[in-house]
Amino acid sequence: MMHPRYSDTFFFGVCISFLLGVLLRSELYIPFPVLIFILISAFSFCVFLFQTQRVYALFIMLFSLCFVFGIVRFEMKDLHHKAVFQSFGLESSYEGIVVDEPEYNNSYQRLVVKVSSENHNSNILVSTERYPEFEIGDRVSLEGEIRYPENFITDTGKEFNYVEYLANKNILFTMSFARVSLVESRAGKHLERILIQIKHGFLNAIQRVTPEPEQGLLAGILLGVQNGINEDLEEKFIATGTIHIVVLSGYNITIISEAIVKSLQRFFPEKLALSFGSFGIVLFVLMTGAGTTSIRAGIMGLLGLLARVTNRNYDIVRALFFAGFLMVLLNPFALVYDISFQLSFIATLGLILVTPLVERWRFVRLFPERFALREIFASTLATQITVLPFLLYKIGTLSIVAPLVNMLILPFIPLTMGIGTLSGALEMTTYIGSNPISWVSFGLLHYIVSLVDWFGSLSFSAVVIKHIPLVFVLVLYICILIWIWKNKKVILRF
Secondary structure (H helix, E strand, O other): OOOHHHHHHHHHHHHHHHHHHHHHHHHOOOOHHHHHHHHHHHHHHHHHHHOOOHHHHHHHHHHHHHHHHHHHHHHHHHHHOOOOOOOOOOEEEEEEEEOOOOEEOOOEEEEEEEEEOOOOEEEEEEEEEOOOOOOOOOEEEEEEEOEOOOOEEOOOOOEEOHHHHHHHOOEEEEEOOOEEEEEEOOOOOHHHHHHHHHHHHHHHHHHHHOOOOHHHHHHHHHHOOOOOOOHHHHHHHHHOOOHHHOOOOHHHHHHHHHHHHHHHOOOOOHHHHHHHHHHHHHHHHHHOOOOHHHHHHHHHHHHHHHHHHHOOHHHHHHHHHHHHHHHHHHOOOHHHHOHHHHHHHHHHHHHHHOHHHHOOOHHHHOOOOHHHHHHHHHHHHHHHHHHHHHHHHHOOEEEOOHHHHHHHHHHHHHHHHHHHHHHHHHHHHHOOOOOHHHHHHHHHHHHHHHHHHHHHOOOOOEEEOOOOOHHHHHHHHHHHHHHHHHOHHHHHHO
16 A cells, blocks of 8 residues: 555646646647657666665656656547548538537527548537527438638637637537438437426526526526527626626536535535535536536536535545546546636636635635625635636636626525526426516526626726736746645645
């Protein structure tokens, strides 16, 4: 059995070495002879070191193997994505199954269709007419031209790597203005279709009892529905730093689940509050269709909850790294191409390690403990501190009013989710229509929308920073890590 003082070195060394290998290969192509050279060099150095420092020699060899394995794992994934259709760029027809929930717009719908080509199975992002509508699991026939996706420039002047974003979802090609026809209805997984049908039934119930834009906000909070709110209001959510409430990521689940548990702890025993929070996360994952993104976000949210409620921060950090390791092992593209995964990991780490430090600040202690306002504010501020450098680098929007607006909104999110769910469930099962529950739900949603609308309209609510050097972001994170390391005794006692 390994000596306890070496267990941390072994565990974190294996995880970090593998992740570094994946990260390096994502930026550079590493020829096979170079990998052999790395292993031979590591082995030679270990042989030289083995006589005096046997344990360190074994660790260096192990970490070198994990590093090379990370490079190889990314290469295996990348090779799969280099195969192309023989009819690329030509008008042709294919047949496949809709493997993800369709996205609807006013004039078109987008489908992710898994197609069997001459070389391999590939996912294609298909844009087609708004009607007829298709469902997940439908077998469809496609006619159109296969193309590669292209990157584009966002409103903040940053290039959005759309190619890598889709590659992370195993989408290699696009087909615009496609002609799509139904071959066989609901040929896919039975359980997945049932979950989607429940979700659609619940959304229809919400639409009957809640007007816009509150309707779109509730759909986003409860089910992570995209495009639920209009473009102007969405920009105000971004400007106020509250967009995490209406998008599906571990960031919003981490913050919202924390607010749920801390609020319920005032009325129920700790374990019961944790059970409610965990059940809420599981329900959220199921209602969103139990896709890869929602499952990953749910895992991050559960780890954050366990750390905060059980006061076992150190053990949960190990669990968090292990979960991250497994997710990257399954999909190495997630480490560098999946913003949702990156935000989930960073936000959960911030919740676990930075919240205990923030709660010691004097101005944070000025907030009352009533309704868990102090703890909610501290956890929100901690997660925003940890994700801020990353968001500035990726998105370029710095919200000045985010801490204040989050403090005014987050305490009401658990109640809004509970009342909103009850309102939709009553309408879904009884068809009562307008009822007192739906009026309360609308009042809470209207309060959130009004706050975001007012603060988002302020000229100083957010600052757009078009370019931040990666070196500056790395320096910021090094400073945060040093701050955490110097105060590790406080975190362990928390």
